Amino acid sequence: MAEAAKVLEWVNESEGLGLVLQHALVGGAAIDAHGSALPAETFAICEKADAILLGAVGGPKWDKLPPADRPEKGGLLEIRKRLDLFGNLRPAILYPQLAGASSLKPELVSGLDILIVRELTGGIYFGQPRGIRELENGEREGYNTYVYNESQIRRIGKVAFELAQKRGGRLCSVDKANVLEVTMLWREVMDEMAKDYPDVELSHMYVDNAAMQLIRAPKQFDVVVTGNMFGDILSDAAAMLTGSIGMLPSASLDVNGRGMYEPCHGSAPDIAGQNKANPLATILSVAMMLRYSLNEPAAAQRIEDAVSTVLDQGFRTADIFSEGNNLVGTVEMGDAVIAALASA
C-alpha cells in the first residue's frame, strides 16, 4: 500500500489532478488502535470519498476473534456491504514480459485477457442465517446460507453483459446449477437477460469444470460472471495464469460507479514487512481507480505503461522472478515505477 500511495501521490502532483488523499485505518491495524475493524471515522471518510484504495486486511493475530469482529468480516466485508459495492471486476491479464512466470506454458497464456465479474455483496458470504450452533447430541454444527434474489442477479448480470459488449462479446456464467437451487435461478435469470443482449454470446459452465478449464485452456474465456464465493476462488486461480497474485488488481463498484480498489490478494502474512511483496497489484488498482471512478484515464494509462516499462527493464519481485532478471524488493519496485513515470 505504501508503494501504491507513493505512485498515486506522484501522479497526482505531476499531472495536477487535484486529488485530496485521506488516510484511515481498517482491519487489524484499526482493531489494535481503536478496538474496531471499521471505526466510525474510517467509514465516514470512505462514505464521503469519490474512491477508496484499500490495503489487504487480516492475519493470524486476529484469527481468534469472533468472526464478526475480525478484520475480514468486520472491516472489509462491512465496507463492501454498507457502500453496496456489488460489482467486483477482476481482470487477469498476462503481461507478455511475464509469460515465463505463468503456471502454464507460454502458448496457452500468450495474450491472455480475462475479466472475472464477481458479485460481491451477496451469496454465501452474507446470507442469513449463519453461525455455529450446538446440536442436541452435544456436537457443534456450522452453517451458512447461500442466497441470491433475482434483482441481485440481474444487477451483476447487467454489469457483465455490458462489459462483454465492450470487449470480445463472450460471457460465461459460472454456477453449480446441477446441485444448488440458488444457482439454478442464477442460470435462469442470465438466460432471460441474454435476450436483451443479442450481441453477447452467453454460455454456462459449472464451477468445478470452470476451475479446470481455466487451467486447461484459459483463453476460451472473455468475461466470466459468477457469485461471490466462486468468483473469489476462481480469481485466485486465474492469478497464477498471469504469473502471480501480486499482479491482480480489482475494482468493486456500486450502481453509480463509485468504487473501492484493492489487490485481489490478502495481507500475505508469510512475507509481510519483509520488503518482499509485489506492490504491482495495488499500483494497478490505483490505475483502475483513476480510470473507473476518478475519470482520469490518461493518468491510469501512464501508470499501466510504467508497470510495463519496469517489467521490460527486468525488475522482478520474488513472486515473478526468473533467471536473467533483476530481483528487487517492494520498495525498489515502487521506486522503479516512479522512475518509469518520470522518464516517460
Ligand SMILES: NC(=O)C1=CN([C@@H]2O[C@H](COP(=O)(O)OP(=O)(O)OC[C@H]3O[C@@H](n4cnc5c(N)ncnc54)[C@H](O)[C@@H]3O)[C@@H](O)[C@H]2O)C=CC1
Ligand atoms: N482483500 C483482503 O483484504 C483479503 C484478505 N485476506 C486475508 O489475508 C490473510 C492471508 O490470507 P492468505 O490465504 O494467506 O492469502 P494471501 O493472498 O494473503 O497470500 C497467499 C499467498 O500469496 C502470496 N502473496 C499474496 N500477495 C502477494 C504479493 N503482493 N506479492 C507476493 N506474494 C503475495 C503470499 O505470500 C502467500 O504465499 C488472511 O487473514 C485472509 O483472510 C485474504 C484475501 C483477501
Ligand SMILES: CC(C)CC(=O)C(=O)O
Ligand atoms: C475476506 C475475503 C472474502 C476477501 C477475499 O478473499 C477476496 O475478496 O478476494
Ligand SMILES: [Mg+2]
Ligand atoms: Mg480472495
